[in-house]
Amino acid sequence: MERFTGSFTQQEPIPDEGIAAALEVMRHGRLHRYNTAAGEAGETALLEQEFAAFTGARFCLAVASGGYALGCALRACGLQGGEPVLTNAFTLAPVPGAIAAAGGQPVFVEITADLVLDFADLEAKARETGARLLLLSHMRGHVCDMEALMALCARLGLTVIEDCAHTMGAEWNGLPSGRHGAVACYSTQTYKHMNSGEGGLIVTDDDALAAKMVLLSGSYMLYGKHPAAPAPEVFVDLRLDTPNVSGRMDNLRAAVLRPQIPLLTDRRARWAALYQMMEAGLQGIPGLRLIPRPEGEAYMGSSFQFLLPDWEPARIVGFLSAAIARGVELKWFGAADPVAFTSRYPHWRYAGVQSCPETDRILAGLVDMRLPLTFTPDDAAQIARILREEALRAGQAEIAADAPALAPQVQ
Ligand SMILES: *Cc1c(COP(=O)(O)O)cnc(C)c1O
Numbered sequence: 001m002e003r004f005t006g007s008f009t010q011q012e013p014i015p016d017e018g019i020a021a022a023l024e025v026m027r028h029g030r031l032h033r034y035n036t037a038a039g040e041a042g043e044t045a046l047l048e049q050e051f052a053a054f055t056g057a058r059f060c061l062a063v064a065s066g067g068y069a070l071g072c073a074l075r076a077c078g079l080q081g082g083e084p085v086l087t088n089a090f091t092l093a094p095v096p097g098a099i100a101a102a103g104g105q106p107v108f109v110e111i112t113a114d115l116v117l118d119f120a121d122l123e124a125k126a127r128e129t130g131a132r133l134l135l136l137s138h139m140r141g142h143v144c145d146m147e148a149l150m151a152l153c154a155r156l157g158l159t160v161i162e163d164c165a166h167t168m169g170a171e172w173n174g175l176p177s178g179r180h181g182a183v184a185c186y187s188t189q190t191y192k193h194m195n196s197g198e199g200g201l202i203v204t205d206d207d208a209l210a211a212k213m214v215l216l217s218g219s220y221m222l223y224g225k226h227p228a229a230p231a232p233e234v235f236v237d238l239r240l241d242t243p244n245v246s247g248r249m250d251n252l253r254a255a256v257l258r259p260q261i262p263l264l265t266d267r268r269a270r271w272a273a274l275y276q277m278m279e280a281g282l283q284g285i286p287g288l289r290l291i292p293r294p295e296g297e298a299y300m301g302s303s304f305q306f307l308l309p310d311w312e313p314a315r316i317v318g319f320l321s322a323a324i325a326r327g328v329e330l331k332w333f334g335a336a337d338p339v340a341f342t343s344r345y346p347h348w349r350y351a352g353v354q355s356c357p358e359t360d361r362i363l364a365g366l367v368d369m370r371l372p373l374t375f376t377p378d379d380a381a382q383i384a385r386i387l388r389e390e391a392l393r394a395g396q397a398e399i400a401a402d403a404p405a406l407a408p409q410v411q
Pocket residue numbers: 065066067068091092094095137138139140163165166187188189198199200
């Protein structure tokens with residue numbers, strides 16, 4: 001039996017240009033973003049300019065993490081204590097965490113079997129709670145119909161903040177992900193699409209939101225050192241009313257990130273090759289549902305999901321352990337107790353008891369896998385072969401258990 005020996009958590013090295021730039025920052029010692037020599041912009045300011053250009057946004061702010069970016073956007077949108085914030089019932093823990101940390105009340109919205117927001121439930125919960133804000137999570141890179149969503153949000157009076165932790169570099173109908181909502185937040189943590197260990201980026205076209213976020217991030221009165229921020233006069237009225245919630249990025253991380261921006265498009269193509277190899281290898285397995293990818297979505301295939309709808313938990317556990325024994329590290333969003341990043345909304349008890357039965361049903365069969373760029377298409381093909389064998393084996397075991405007489409060939 002073949003066994004996969006690659007590591008699901010090993011990322012690619014930092015590009016040589018980033019290593020050289022980081023060494024340069026350490027040699028001159030000006031790591032703090034506002035510690036610049038005469039005539040020097042600083043790596044962080046340059047990163048902001050370059051990422052704004054990459055997304056086509058007017059403004060960009062670099063911050064300490066993706067989670068910080070979400071909280072900063074929520075605060076800039078005027079989130080009040082106890083105010084409801086709508087968000088996907090299927091997302092990662094830092095999303096409801098950012099809402100709670102900023103004083104909001106997460107309200108979970110159902111997802112569909114395609115892992116995107118359910119618009120009917122969004123409308124119902126928006127009306128029920130009177131929420132003003134939607135923190136839209138493009139969880140695992142699955143993007144909903146953005147034109148339809150934005151039309152619905154306009155009708156409901158919802159301001160949209162996009163969580164693009166899994167869609168940095170992706171596009172929807174030709175528009176970079178993060179360009180539909182009022183604000184978009186990205187993470188540059190190691191497991192995302194650009195790697196600086198920790199870090200976050202925020203983009204917006206809105207003058208007042210951009211200025212508030214610069215002030216919130218801890219700019220003191222040095223907002224003049226932000227070439228990707230609005231003109232100084234926008235800050236005048238805001239600067240004494242906006243708290244400093246310190247969360248800046250530093251020049252060392254920015255130096256590591258800048259050379260990765262031009263690599264995102266190539267990374268998207270390389271991820272697509274891995275992703276499509278997985279898709280092809282898992283096609284047509286009875287009882288295993290692949291997630292359809294809409295035509296207009298240019299996705300970043302940095303992770304892969306499939307559904308085992310209505311499988312008994314014991315059978316899923318059997319399948320997962322067989323895959324893990326053969327070196328394929330799968331994660332399951334249906335386990336009673338969260339493992340690593342697989343916590344789901346009922347585990348976030350601080351948000352109060354909420355019920356999303358459709359999401360419960362979907363997550364009960366949701367399997368997730370990372371696809372680092374250190375894998376080759378041959379690796380992806382081997383992983384798919386192993387999963388196909390084990391899924392078919394688990395299926396046969398089920399048939400045998402249900403009706404032994406009909407499957408005499410199965411021992
Ligand atoms: C990683 C992640 C975040 C938070 O990013 P950090 O940089 O780790 O704080 C937010 N949302 C999603 C969906 C993520 O995966």
